[in-house]
Amino acid sequence: MAEKSGKKIELEVGDASLAFRVSLEDYHNYQNAFMPDNKVAPSANFLKRTVESGSKDTLQDYLEQGLTVELASAVASEFKPDLEIRVKK
Template identity: 45%
Template structure:
């Protein structure tokens, strides 16, 4: 898991490589902003907060092509991979 300085997430999108630095605070803010009728804006904000400066233009191009949700889901999923949970009866 990431520490207070964050976790670096590298995503390949077609021929482009994007680098993100995600902290637990970034991740929690993304989750708190998300709602049933508002997913795109929180996704864009999350990506904008975490993308590294050199990759900003590429990320903005991908967002303008409709990939905000896909990118945000991939970055968040890599930051915090799935954990199998169950309730013991």
């Protein structure tokens, strides 16, 4: 089975490591689904879609602890490059 393309992102959460592979399409789908009154389901879908196979069980443990939005936010934040944007006057 071929490895999924995208940016590899690794998180250290407590004593565990989680690895994700995020493509631009994954990121855009997450952004499009994320709404002020609907955060948990899009976040869980994003994480489950991008988690690498060796981290699935650990991710599920953290999702069951209510850390879904926090983990998705960390992965999404790491996916985007650091970029300073200013509005010219």
